[in-house]
Amino acid sequence: MEDNFDLVVIGGGPGGYVCAIRAAQLGLKTACVESRGALGGTCLNVGCIPSKSLLNLSENYHKAKKDFNNQGIEISDIKLNINKMMSNKEKSVQVLSKGVEFLFKKNKVTYFKGKGVIFSKDDVVVYESNNKKFNIKAKNIVIATGSSPASLPGIEIDEKNIVSSTGALSFSEVPKDLIVIGGGYIGLEMGSVWSRLGSNVTVIEYLDFITPGMDKEISSEFQKILTKQGIKFKLNNKVTSVKNQNGKVIVDYTNNTTAIKESKECDKVLVSVGRKPYTEGLNLSKVGIKKDDKGRIEVNEKLQTSLKNIYAIGDVIKGPMLAHKAEEEGIAVAEIIAGQAGHVNYDVIPGVVYTSPEVATVGKTEEQLKNDNKSYKVGKFPFLANSRAKVNNETDGFVKILADSETDKVLGVHIIGPHCGDMIAEMALAMEFGASAEDIARTCHAHPTHTEAIKEAALAVDKRPIHF
Ligand SMILES: Cc1cc2nc3c(=O)[nH]c(=O)nc-3n(C[C@H](O)[C@H](O)[C@H](O)COP(=O)(O)OP(=O)(O)OC[C@H]3O[C@@H](n4cnc5c(N)ncnc54)[C@H](O)[C@@H]3O)c2cc1C
Numbered sequence: 210m211e212d213n214f215d216l217v218v219i220g221g222g223p224g225g226y227v228c229a230i231r232a233a234q235l236g237l238k239t240a241c242v243e244s245r246g247a248l249g250g251t252c253l254n255v256g257c258i259p260s261k262s263l264l265n266l267s268e269n270y271h272k273a274k275k276d277f278n279n280q281g282i283e284i285s286d287i288k289l290n291i292n293k294m295m296s297n298k299e300k301s302v303q304v305l306s307k308g309v310e311f312l313f314k315k316n317k318v319t320y321f322k323g324k325g326v327i328f329s330k331d332d333v334v335v336y337e338s339n340n341k342k343f344n345i346k347a348k349n350i351v352i353a354t355g356s357s358p359a360s361l362p363g364i365e366i367d368e369k370n371i372v373s374s375t376g377a378l379s380f381s382e383v384p385k386d387l388i389v390i391g392g393g394y395i396g397l398e399m400g401s402v403w404s405r406l407g408s409n410v411t412v413i414e415y416l417d418f419i420t421p422g423m424d425k426e427i428s429s430e431f432q433k434i435l436t437k438q439g440i441k442f443k444l445n446n447k448v449t450s451v452k453n454q455n456g457k458v459i460v461d462y463t464n465n466t467t468a469i470k471e472s473k474e475c476d477k478v479l480v481s482v483g484r485k486p487y488t489e490g491l492n493l494s495k496v497g498i499k500k501d502d503k504g505r506i507e508v509n510e511k512l513q514t515s516l517k518n519i520y521a522i523g524d525v526i527k528g529p530m531l532a533h534k535a536e537e538e539g540i541a542v543a544e545i546i547a548g549q550a551g552h553v554n555y556d557v558i559p560g561v562v563y564t565s566p567e568v569a570t571v572g573k574t575e576e577q578l579k580n581d582n583k584s585y586k587v588g589k590f591p592f593l594a595n596s597r598a599k600v601n602n603e604t605d606g607f608v609k610i611l612a613d614s615e616t617d618k619v620l621g622v623h624i625i626g627p628h629c630g631d632m633i634a635e636m637a638l639a640m641e642f643g644a645s646a647e648d649i650a651r652t653c654h655a656h657p658t659h660t661e662a663i664k665e666a667a668l669a670v671d672k673r674p675i676h677f
Contacts, residue, residue: 222250224523225353228539589671
């Protein structure tokens with residue numbers, strides 16, 4: 210089989226499939242090659258979607274078990290059916306993946322199931338799972354091959370007892386003791402899931418704080434809240450070995466300051482120490498595409514690699530490894546290839562941790578502003594003083610707005626609290642429009658909603674909150 214395309218996208222994750230759809234909308238004859246047998250990439254198959262499904266289901270279970278009685282809803286004999294919970298999650302994944310396939314058909318994107326290899330700058334060879342291969346011609350190529358879980362030297366992930374996030378999304382029973390190596394957002398989300406379902410969870414983190422890159426005041430509040438929920442933390446500790454032994458796993462770690470060595474036995478270990486760009490088998494060095502020292506494909510501001518008709522987007526290039534960042538780049542690159550002015554505003558990429566409460570951030574942290582010698586004002590408002598949070602018994606957390614001291618322009622917003630993963634969209638929009646804290650403070654927010662905490666934090670930037 211041979212065919213000619215204006216654009217061949219390699220990888221059908223949120224970067225790749227969104228790029229393919231946008232390119233087809235713009236009239237480009239587009240194909241997408243995906244090797245996992247299903248569209249949606251890491252995000253839909255083993256990332257955002259299954260993890261959010263389990264976060265939601267485990268939260269429902271936990272609430273029913275721990276909170277309902279106090280709220281006057283008396284149910285006895287609440288049981289966990291882990292198999293049913295897992296099939297619920299799998300059903301959501303399948304439906305959404307089929308949905309992307311439908312969108313491909315609707316937009317006339319050709320979907321090739323197989324591994325794409327760049328043979329030359331305008332030739333892609335597709336290797337199907339039955340070992341057959343065929344060639345497709347491409348005027349332009351977008352590499353959107355994503356990332357895979359990283360590990361630590363000497364630790365072998367077997368996806369049974371020593372697992373990556375993929376294994377932790379599919380345990381067939383609740384582990385009694387779970388150790389999570391790494392206090393980033395994936396480890397904390399998965400740790401929360403299993404803790405709510407009954408595991409005794411310990412997080413071992415190399416740094417002396419969790420969620421690196423997050424505003425420190427928020428991350429320290431986050432750790433306090435998770436500790437209150439029963440998750441234990443061993444910070445400032447380096448894991449030195451993880452070994453299977455008689456059906457259990459032994460984790461050895463050493464304190465970075467005291468050099469005291471400890472050992473802990475558990476049933477499962479989740480290694481969540483980050484992700485690495487995935488470029489295996491693409492033939493990059495042969496065709497002359499450069500990577501940086503972290504294995505990411507190098508691109509310029511137009512997302513072009515060292516070959517000018519080959520572009521790269523998403524987790525495989527620099528920037529936050531987030532599905533919506535990959536999607537924005539997918540749209541931008543399709544528009545650039547179609548001759549338009551595609552653009553991504555990297556200053557306004559929100560980030561959300563879907564624990565309970567959620568954590569949501571956009572823009573600069575206080576540490577970054579200090580580092581940049583930027584003069585700023587801070588406005589904060591606690592959910593304890595928000596009427597909706599109060600009636601719902603979800604008063605943990607606060608909103609923090611950072612604004613320029615001179616111009617009042619919003620530079621960053623950091624929230625820990627109920628539903629803030631949705632609330633952050635308002636702040637991203639405000640920042641896209643270059644809003645001042647005063648603009649937000651003067652915007653009417655519906656009562657009683659959690660969003661009033663945002664308005665109050667904006668008022669607090671000018672030291673005039675009403676309800677605190
Ligand atoms: C547990 C977990 C939870 C997460 N939660 C969130 C979240 O809540 N929000 C968020 O924004 N992000 C989340 N992420 C991150 C998010 O999944 C990634 O940032 C996103 O999927 C990156 O998109 P991408 O298109 O760059 O790559 P991917 O989604 O990794 O897709 C790349 C695709 O390319 C395919 N591929 C690779 N090589 C080839 C080849 N040679 N030929 C053909 N196909 C190939 C792969 O099979 C894969 O399907 C999470 C990740 C994990 C692991």
